Amino acid sequence: MREEGRGKREETSSVAVADPSPFPLPSSPEAAVVVDHLARRFGGRLILQDVTFSVLAGTAFGIAGPNGCGKTVLLRLLASLDRPTAGQITIHGYDSVRRARAVRDRIGYVPEEPMLYDGLTVEQYLQFVGRARGLGKQVRQVAVDTLLQVVGLDEQSWRSVESLSPGQRRRLALAGALVHEPDVLLLDDPLRALDGFARLEQIEVLRELHRLGSTMIVAGTRPEDLLEVCDSVAIMRGGTLVWTGDAAAAATLAAPQSADAVRVRIELLDGLDAGLALLGQRRDLRELEVDEDDRTVWFLFSGDQEALANLLPQLIRAGCSIAHFGVERRSPAAALARLFHAEGGR
Numbered sequence: 576m577r578e579e580g581r582g583k584r585e586e587t588s589s590v591a592v593a594d595p596s597p598f599p600l601p602s603s604p605e606a607a608v609v610v611d612h613l614a615r616r617f618g619g620r621l622i623l624q625d626v627t628f629s630v631l632a633g634t635a636f637g638i639a640g641p642n643g644c645g646k647t648v649l650l651r652l653l654a655s656l657d658r659p660t661a662g663q664i665t666i667h668g669y670d671s672v673r674r675a676r677a678v679r680d681r682i683g684y685v686p687e688e689p690m691l692y693d694g695l696t697v698e699q700y701l702q703f704v705g706r707a708r709g710l711g712k713q714v715r716q717v718a719v720d721t722l723l724q725v726v727g728l729d730e731q732s733w734r735s736v737e738s739l740s741p742g743q744r745r746r747l748a749l750a751g752a753l754v755h756e757p758d759v760l761l762l763d764d765p766l767r768a769l770d771g772f773a774r775l776e777q778i779e780v781l782r783e784l785h786r787l788g789s790t791m792i793v794a795g796t797r798p799e800d801l802l803e804v805c806d807s808v809a810i811m812r813g814g815t816l817v818w819t820g821d822a823a824a825a826a827t828l829a830a831p832q833s834a835d836a837v838r839v840r841i842e843l844l845d846g847l848d849a850g851l852a853l854l855g856q857r858r859d860l861r862e863l864e865v866d867e868d869d870r871t872v873w874f875l876f877s878g879d880q881e882a883l884a885n886l887l888p889q890l891i892r893a894g895c896s897i898a899h900f901g902v903e904r905r906s907p908a909a910a911l912a913r914l915f916h917a918e919g920g921r
């Protein structure tokens with residue numbers, strides 16, 4: 576699919592560097608993407624601050640964080656659609672500012688809200704993108720036929736773009752970003768607003784691209800989505816990366832930090848303040864946290880089974896209305912989502 580003159584894709588290791596500490600990924604001679612002390616300021620507001628990481632060729636790197644934390648700004652900088660206030664980005668050795676055209680030739684970017692042209696069929700849209708990218712007729716047709724199969728739209732090529740479902744539109748936008756066979760694929764929340772079968776289809780497409788050797792940077796608000804696809808995930812909070820690791824590191828983060836304690840989850844319908852006052856006085860309880868919903872309480876309990884059993888009626892007598900009380904293991908995705916907030920809960 577790649578035109579002559581762009582060169583053959585370099586074969587590199589697909590082993591990702593994953594660091595369970597809150598420090599950035601180290602640079603590597605095999606890195607397809609290197610971000611070095613990046614900052615972006617809009618007026619007096621600092622959106623990104625000292626962002627540093629690298630992504631090895633052939634690996635998938637996820638960036639999870641709440642809305643407004645700077646993920647989209649970062650991806651636009653990576654796509655050379657904006658200039659950093661400080662720091663540097665290189666894509667396969669090309670500086671994103673000094674060699675912006677070379678960078679754009681080597682990346683495929685799908686924004687959070689991709690723009691598609693209604694009035695065209697699926698195949699016509701991809702043909703249009705291929706012509707805009709300067710692909711010759713024969714190369715373009717091979718690219719279109721191949722990509723329609725990869726994203727699962729080969730039987731929908733005759734349909735008009737406006738008739739596609741949200742999931743199909745996202746897959747078409749993904750195909751459009753791949754027409755010129757980019758070295759690096761940038762995806763901004765590719766599973767946004769998708770659920771059920773549409774979400775599973777999109778995840779399978781991303782996995783297939785990963786299996787085919789694509790280098791991907793995927794941003795999203797749901798850590799569970801990124802863990803499905805990526806070799807490693809970073810957590811962004813307030814424009815800074817605060818944690819980086821792989822699925823194993825996320826599982827470790829979710830586990831209790833002490834072997835002599837169990838993690839307890841309580842879901843309250845009413846009486847949160849009274850419950851927190853009671854729990855906060857106990858010496859056999861630590862790491863008391865409240866989820867963002869102001870209903871779900873987590874803590875580590877080191878007392879015996881009898882003490883745990885007596886805790887439920889004590890909470891009820893204190894005025895708490897309880898929907899759930901039990902020993903549970905926090906999922907890796909939930910543990911990562913806690914890092915979205917400075918205190919990881921209340």
